[in-house]
Amino acid sequence: MDTPLRLEVIVASVRPDRFAPVVADWFLRTVRASSEFDTGVIDLAHITLPVDLTETDETAGYRARLAAADAFVAVTSEYNHGYPASLKTAFDTAKHEWRAKPIGFVSYGGLSGGLRAVEQLRQVVAEIHMVSVRETVSFHQAKKRFDAAGETSDGAAIDAAARLIRQLAWWARAMRAARAADPYPG
Template identity: 70%
Template sequence: MNAPLRLEILVASARPERFADVPAGWLVTALRERPDFEVGVLDLRDWSLPTDLTDTPEVEDYRSRLAAADAFIAVTSEYNHGYPASLKTALDSAKREWRAKPIGFVSYGGLSGGLRAVEQLRQVVAELHMVSVRESVSFAQAKRRFDKNGMTNDDAAIDACDRMLNQLAWWGTTLRAARTVEPYPG
């Protein structure tokens, strides 16, 4: 039980000219200092998940990655006051693999910083029997928050990230232990 938690980062935007790589890269860098996590990145631009939710070999591979994970972080933009369709497809392409696992959010966008997308996502992940950690990271006017190397000096975001990761570690460890004792009843 002392093994690092397997954390999968879901990079939600699949747009060709996206900004997602910047906050996702910053998050991966922050996680390098956390020995309690073993990090993987599920970039949804690289996965051909069918929108009609049919089973394919790639969907099975995707579900296997999810099943092996102990925790998740979604890095999401906000499109038209919501989250990207690619993330909805990714969430709907699996079911039991999500259950009894925590998820945190790093959002970015204009004035709202993606917070409207995160509020919608909290409802969806609750239906998937996930635990949405309270703390999240939000970058309003995101392109102004990062330097040319993809780093930020936004103290509020750095602090929120640390608190979010601490909450993910606690929930991830607790739920992993609980799943080994008894399968989740959902």
Template identity: 70%
Template sequence: MSGVAHPVVRWGVVTEPIRLEVIVGSVREGRFAPVVAEWFVRRARHHPAFDTEVLDLADVELPHDLSATAESDRFRERIASAEAFVMVTPEYNHGYPAALKNAVDSAKQEWRAKPVGFVSYGGLSGGLRATEQLRQVVAEVHMVTVRQTVSFHQARKRFGPDGETEDGAAIDGAARLLDQLAWWADAARSARAARPYPG
């Protein structure tokens, strides 16, 4: 948990922190996802714009047939209460995990008019093909993707025993991703307050 969130000053305006959900997209046994996700979450929790939580899909039992259950209702409520998202995804066979697609499909209006960023990892591709496919999917639920991404090529070689990395591109990319996400989330918050999203 991120603790108690307090109003912050951003761009000269006092505002409530942005509720950010970092979604861990892999549920595979032996997954590397927690290392990557925890690294990114540590950076997000140091960013003054965000109140950051982690939504690990390994802990959420969403029906594959998209039927309504108590768990799927709780999932949709959590998505509805968030204002921004980061999806942490590996690349499996040139694509993203089925669990992540099921999560996107398990909500609808709850995603709309909210920004999303991507942190990917994999072999030589760094998960970038998974990210590009996800951009197409989230557009269909009316999300806005930020331009900056973070990717780890040959990810298991990029992290030390302490879960940290010396990958300068990833460190710089994470900071830029969070700044862009904060900008879009603030813009979307103001727009929603002015009038309903026409989705």
């Protein structure tokens, strides 16, 4: 268990002219400044996951990345009081690869900062046997929270990101050890 924890950051929005890269890039800089994780990015705008959930070479490669991960963070917007359909497809494309692994959320949006989407996602990830980390990073009126260089001075979000990373690392270490000692019975 001396290998670094593998974190996959899932960028959920696939809309043209999306704001997601600004938020995701900030979080990636933040998490990569920590030595806790070896971090990759799964940007749903750049992979094809069929909405009918058919098997393709790309979905097989996607599931292999999920299986190799110890933890996940979903960077999600909120559309119409919910999460993007692309993220639901991403969850539904795999099954066993998610189980007994932690996930954290970085959300953004208007007045709610994406928190309504996150609360719905907690139900989804519980159903696929994941552990949702309680700490959430949320950007209310997100476009006003970042400067032209993609940096933020939002102290609440910066503090929440540090706590989320620590909690996610704790859960990832504990669950990786548990899966190794006794495979998850799901």
